[in-house]
Amino acid sequence: MTSPDSERQIRELLETRTRALGDRDAATAAAAYADDLVLYDAVGPFVRRGEDPAERLERWLASYRTGVGHEIRDLEITTGADLAFCHFLVRISGTMRDGTEVGMWVRATSCLRRRDGAWTIVHEHASVPFDGDTGRAVLRGEL
Template identity: 85%
Template sequence: MTADGERQVRAILETRTRAFGRRDAATAAAGYDDDLVLYDVVGSFVRRGEDPTGRLERWIASYRTGIGHEIRDLEVTAGADLAFCHFLVRISGTMRDGTEVGMWVRATTCLRRQGDAWTIVHEHASVPFDADTGHAVLRGEL
Protein backbone atom coordinates (compact mmCIF):
# COMPACT_ATOMS: atom_id res chain seq x y z
CA MET A 1 0.00 0.00 0.00
CA THR A 2 1.27 3.47 -0.81
CA ALA A 3 0.80 6.26 1.73
CA ASP A 4 0.54 8.86 -1.04
CA GLY A 5 -2.17 6.86 -2.81
CA GLU A 6 -4.13 6.51 0.41
CA ARG A 7 -3.84 10.24 1.07
CA GLN A 8 -5.10 11.07 -2.43
CA VAL A 9 -8.04 8.66 -2.15
CA ARG A 10 -9.04 10.13 1.20
CA ALA A 11 -8.82 13.63 -0.29
CA ILE A 12 -11.24 12.68 -3.10
CA LEU A 13 -13.78 11.41 -0.56
CA GLU A 14 -13.36 14.45 1.70
CA THR A 15 -13.81 16.81 -1.25
CA ARG A 16 -17.04 15.04 -2.18
CA THR A 17 -18.33 15.22 1.40
CA ARG A 18 -17.76 18.99 1.52
CA ALA A 19 -19.36 19.42 -1.92
CA PHE A 20 -22.58 17.69 -0.81
CA GLY A 21 -22.85 20.10 2.09
CA ARG A 22 -22.51 23.03 -0.35
CA ARG A 23 -24.94 21.45 -2.86
CA ASP A 24 -22.11 21.44 -5.45
CA ALA A 25 -22.76 18.53 -7.84
CA ALA A 26 -19.92 19.37 -10.23
CA THR A 27 -17.28 19.17 -7.49
CA ALA A 28 -18.87 16.04 -5.98
CA ALA A 29 -18.74 14.33 -9.39
CA ALA A 30 -15.23 15.50 -10.33
CA GLY A 31 -13.61 12.36 -8.92
CA TYR A 32 -15.59 10.01 -11.16
CA ASP A 33 -13.99 8.28 -14.14
CA ASP A 34 -15.65 8.48 -17.58
CA ASP A 35 -16.10 4.67 -17.43
CA LEU A 36 -17.82 4.69 -14.03
CA VAL A 37 -19.88 1.62 -13.07
CA LEU A 38 -22.29 2.51 -10.30
CA TYR A 39 -24.33 0.20 -8.06
CA ASP A 40 -26.37 2.85 -6.28
CA VAL A 41 -28.76 2.48 -3.34
CA VAL A 42 -31.57 4.02 -5.42
CA GLY A 43 -32.54 3.59 -9.03
CA SER A 44 -31.54 0.90 -11.44
CA PHE A 45 -29.34 -2.04 -10.40
CA VAL A 46 -26.39 -0.99 -12.58
CA ARG A 47 -25.60 2.41 -14.04
CA ARG A 48 -23.05 2.80 -16.81
CA GLY A 49 -22.34 5.75 -19.05
CA GLU A 50 -24.62 8.04 -17.09
CA ASP A 51 -23.51 11.63 -16.55
CA PRO A 52 -22.56 11.60 -12.83
CA THR A 53 -22.92 15.39 -12.50
CA GLY A 54 -26.49 15.28 -13.81
CA ARG A 55 -27.36 12.38 -11.50
CA LEU A 56 -25.96 14.23 -8.49
CA GLU A 57 -27.67 17.49 -9.50
CA ARG A 58 -31.04 15.68 -9.48
CA TRP A 59 -30.31 14.06 -6.12
CA ILE A 60 -29.14 17.31 -4.52
CA ALA A 61 -32.16 19.16 -5.92
CA SER A 62 -34.45 16.78 -4.02
CA TYR A 63 -33.10 18.29 -0.77
CA ARG A 64 -34.05 21.67 0.67
CA THR A 65 -30.80 21.73 2.66
CA GLY A 66 -27.22 20.76 2.03
CA ILE A 67 -26.68 17.03 2.35
CA GLY A 68 -24.86 15.70 5.37
CA HIS A 69 -22.34 13.06 4.30
CA GLU A 70 -20.53 11.71 7.37
CA ILE A 71 -17.97 9.01 6.60
CA ARG A 72 -17.16 6.53 9.35
CA ASP A 73 -14.77 3.56 9.59
CA LEU A 74 -13.00 4.38 6.32
CA GLU A 75 -10.40 1.81 5.30
CA VAL A 76 -8.28 2.41 2.20
CA THR A 77 -6.01 -0.01 0.36
CA ALA A 78 -3.97 1.63 -2.38
CA GLY A 79 -1.47 0.00 -4.72
CA ALA A 80 0.45 1.49 -7.60
CA ASP A 81 -2.52 1.88 -9.98
CA LEU A 82 -5.59 0.49 -8.17
CA ALA A 83 -7.18 1.31 -4.84
CA PHE A 84 -10.32 0.38 -3.01
CA CYS A 85 -11.96 1.57 0.14
CA HIS A 86 -14.97 0.68 2.19
CA PHE A 87 -16.81 2.71 4.78
CA LEU A 88 -20.12 3.59 6.36
CA VAL A 89 -21.71 6.88 5.42
CA ARG A 90 -24.55 8.72 7.11
CA ILE A 91 -26.72 10.70 4.72
CA SER A 92 -28.77 13.45 6.35
CA GLY A 93 -30.73 16.57 5.49
CA THR A 94 -34.21 17.87 4.81
CA MET A 95 -35.89 16.99 1.53
CA ARG A 96 -38.04 19.45 -0.41
CA ASP A 97 -41.23 17.84 0.93
CA GLY A 98 -40.03 18.32 4.53
CA THR A 99 -38.95 14.72 5.10
CA GLU A 100 -36.00 14.53 7.48
CA VAL A 101 -33.38 12.06 6.25
CA GLY A 102 -30.90 10.39 8.58
CA MET A 103 -29.72 7.00 7.34
CA TRP A 104 -26.59 4.86 7.27
CA VAL A 105 -25.38 3.32 4.00
CA ARG A 106 -22.55 0.86 3.37
CA ALA A 107 -20.19 1.87 0.56
CA THR A 108 -17.30 0.43 -1.42
CA THR A 109 -15.37 2.60 -3.85
CA CYS A 110 -12.75 1.40 -6.36
CA LEU A 111 -10.30 3.79 -7.98
CA ARG A 112 -7.74 3.68 -10.77
CA ARG A 113 -4.68 5.87 -11.15
CA GLN A 114 -4.11 7.38 -14.56
CA GLY A 115 -0.95 9.43 -14.59
CA ASP A 116 -0.93 11.39 -11.34
CA ALA A 117 -4.70 11.38 -10.82
CA TRP A 118 -6.98 8.87 -9.13
CA THR A 119 -10.54 8.50 -10.43
CA ILE A 120 -13.47 6.48 -9.12
CA VAL A 121 -14.22 3.65 -11.57
CA HIS A 122 -16.71 1.68 -9.47
CA GLU A 123 -18.92 2.57 -6.57
CA HIS A 124 -21.31 0.31 -4.68
CA ALA A 125 -23.71 1.51 -2.00
CA SER A 126 -26.14 -0.70 -0.13
CA VAL A 127 -28.30 -0.94 2.95
CA PRO A 128 -28.81 -4.04 5.08
CA PHE A 129 -32.27 -5.56 5.26
CA ASP A 130 -34.27 -7.52 7.79
CA ALA A 131 -34.58 -11.06 6.41
CA ASP A 132 -37.87 -11.64 8.25
CA THR A 133 -39.67 -8.59 6.86
CA GLY A 134 -37.69 -7.80 3.72
CA HIS A 135 -37.51 -4.14 4.81
CA ALA A 136 -34.36 -2.07 4.60
CA VAL A 137 -32.62 -1.20 7.86
CA LEU A 138 -31.75 2.48 7.54
CA ARG A 139 -31.50 3.61 11.14
CA GLY A 140 -29.99 2.28 14.30
CA GLU A 141 -26.92 2.33 16.43
CA LEU A 142 -23.65 1.26 14.86
Protein backbone atom coordinates (compact mmCIF):
# COMPACT_ATOMS: atom_id res chain seq x y z
CA MET A 1 0.00 0.00 0.00
CA THR A 2 1.38 3.37 -1.00
CA SER A 3 1.57 5.94 1.79
CA PRO A 4 0.64 9.46 0.65
CA ASP A 5 3.35 10.92 2.90
CA SER A 6 6.02 8.58 1.52
CA GLU A 7 4.93 9.29 -2.05
CA ARG A 8 5.13 13.04 -1.38
CA GLN A 9 8.63 12.68 0.10
CA ILE A 10 9.85 10.65 -2.89
CA ARG A 11 8.36 13.13 -5.37
CA GLU A 12 10.13 15.94 -3.51
CA LEU A 13 13.42 14.01 -3.62
CA LEU A 14 13.12 13.57 -7.39
CA GLU A 15 12.06 17.21 -7.92
CA THR A 16 15.02 18.43 -5.86
CA ARG A 17 17.37 16.34 -8.00
CA THR A 18 15.78 17.73 -11.19
CA ARG A 19 16.26 21.32 -10.00
CA ALA A 20 19.85 20.59 -8.93
CA LEU A 21 20.76 19.23 -12.37
CA GLY A 22 19.36 22.37 -14.00
CA ASP A 23 21.41 24.45 -11.55
CA ARG A 24 24.55 22.32 -12.17
CA ASP A 25 24.62 21.45 -8.46
CA ALA A 26 26.12 17.94 -8.31
CA ALA A 27 26.24 17.78 -4.50
CA THR A 28 22.51 18.43 -4.11
CA ALA A 29 21.63 16.03 -6.95
CA ALA A 30 23.81 13.31 -5.38
CA ALA A 31 22.25 13.77 -1.93
CA ALA A 32 19.35 11.58 -3.11
CA TYR A 33 21.68 8.57 -3.30
CA ALA A 34 22.53 6.14 -0.50
CA ASP A 35 26.18 5.41 0.33
CA ASP A 36 25.76 1.84 -0.93
CA LEU A 37 24.22 2.86 -4.27
CA VAL A 38 24.22 0.33 -7.12
CA LEU A 39 23.82 2.17 -10.42
CA TYR A 40 22.97 0.69 -13.82
CA ASP A 41 23.47 3.82 -15.86
CA ALA A 42 22.51 4.32 -19.51
CA VAL A 43 26.23 4.75 -20.27
CA GLY A 44 29.00 2.33 -19.31
CA PRO A 45 30.24 0.62 -17.37
CA PHE A 46 27.50 -1.95 -16.88
CA VAL A 47 27.48 -1.56 -13.07
CA ARG A 48 28.71 1.23 -10.83
CA ARG A 49 29.31 0.42 -7.15
CA GLY A 50 31.23 2.30 -4.51
CA GLU A 51 31.68 5.32 -6.76
CA ASP A 52 31.08 8.77 -5.32
CA PRO A 53 27.90 9.85 -7.13
CA ALA A 54 28.71 13.54 -6.62
CA GLU A 55 32.01 13.15 -8.47
CA ARG A 56 30.31 11.26 -11.32
CA LEU A 57 27.59 13.91 -11.59
CA GLU A 58 30.18 16.70 -11.45
CA ARG A 59 32.01 15.18 -14.45
CA TRP A 60 28.72 14.74 -16.33
CA LEU A 61 27.54 18.28 -15.62
CA ALA A 62 30.95 19.66 -16.65
CA SER A 63 30.43 18.18 -20.13
CA TYR A 64 27.47 20.56 -20.62
CA ARG A 65 27.68 24.26 -21.43
CA THR A 66 24.17 24.64 -19.96
CA GLY A 67 22.41 23.07 -17.03
CA VAL A 68 20.95 19.65 -17.75
CA GLY A 69 17.23 19.54 -18.46
CA HIS A 70 15.68 16.63 -16.57
CA GLU A 71 11.95 16.35 -17.31
CA ILE A 72 10.19 13.46 -15.56
CA ARG A 73 7.07 12.01 -17.17
CA ASP A 74 4.69 9.17 -16.26
CA LEU A 75 6.07 8.80 -12.72
CA GLU A 76 4.59 5.89 -10.77
CA ILE A 77 5.57 5.27 -7.15
CA THR A 78 4.90 2.23 -4.97
CA THR A 79 5.88 2.34 -1.31
CA GLY A 80 6.07 -0.07 1.59
CA ALA A 81 7.12 0.57 5.15
CA ASP A 82 10.82 1.04 4.39
CA LEU A 83 11.17 0.11 0.70
CA ALA A 84 9.82 1.82 -2.39
CA PHE A 85 10.30 1.80 -6.12
CA CYS A 86 9.33 4.14 -8.88
CA HIS A 87 9.56 4.09 -12.63
CA PHE A 88 9.32 6.91 -15.10
CA LEU A 89 10.48 8.35 -18.38
CA VAL A 90 12.96 11.19 -18.24
CA ARG A 91 13.98 13.60 -20.97
CA ILE A 92 17.59 14.72 -20.77
CA SER A 93 18.34 17.96 -22.64
CA GLY A 94 20.91 20.70 -22.87
CA THR A 95 23.89 21.92 -24.86
CA MET A 96 27.21 20.17 -24.44
CA ARG A 97 30.55 22.04 -24.40
CA ASP A 98 31.21 21.01 -28.01
CA GLY A 99 27.89 22.54 -29.12
CA THR A 100 26.01 19.24 -29.44
CA GLU A 101 22.33 19.69 -28.62
CA VAL A 102 21.05 16.83 -26.45
CA GLY A 103 17.39 15.89 -26.36
CA MET A 104 16.70 12.25 -25.55
CA TRP A 105 14.30 10.09 -23.58
CA VAL A 106 15.55 7.52 -21.08
CA ARG A 107 13.61 4.88 -19.13
CA ALA A 108 14.37 4.86 -15.41
CA THR A 109 13.62 2.79 -12.33
CA SER A 110 14.67 3.85 -8.84
CA CYS A 111 14.58 1.65 -5.74
CA LEU A 112 14.57 3.48 -2.43
CA ARG A 113 15.03 2.59 1.22
CA ARG A 114 13.92 4.61 4.21
CA ARG A 115 16.65 4.94 6.80
CA ASP A 116 16.30 7.13 9.87
CA GLY A 117 13.06 8.52 8.44
CA ALA A 118 14.55 9.67 5.11
CA TRP A 119 14.23 8.06 1.67
CA THR A 120 17.39 7.50 -0.36
CA ILE A 121 17.95 5.82 -3.70
CA VAL A 122 19.81 2.52 -3.22
CA HIS A 123 19.52 1.29 -6.81
CA GLU A 124 18.87 3.11 -10.05
CA HIS A 125 18.55 1.70 -13.54
CA ALA A 126 18.46 3.87 -16.65
CA SER A 127 18.19 2.47 -20.15
CA VAL A 128 17.26 3.28 -23.70
CA PRO A 129 15.38 0.95 -26.03
CA PHE A 130 17.08 -0.22 -29.20
CA ASP A 131 15.98 -1.11 -32.69
CA GLY A 132 16.29 -4.88 -33.04
CA ASP A 133 17.00 -4.64 -36.77
CA THR A 134 19.81 -2.10 -36.60
CA GLY A 135 21.05 -2.45 -33.03
CA ARG A 136 20.92 1.33 -32.68
CA ALA A 137 19.55 3.11 -29.62
CA VAL A 138 16.15 4.76 -29.96
CA LEU A 139 16.47 8.12 -28.20
CA ARG A 140 13.74 10.17 -29.87
CA GLY A 141 10.25 9.63 -31.18
CA GLU A 142 6.66 9.41 -30.09
CA LEU A 143 6.04 8.25 -26.54
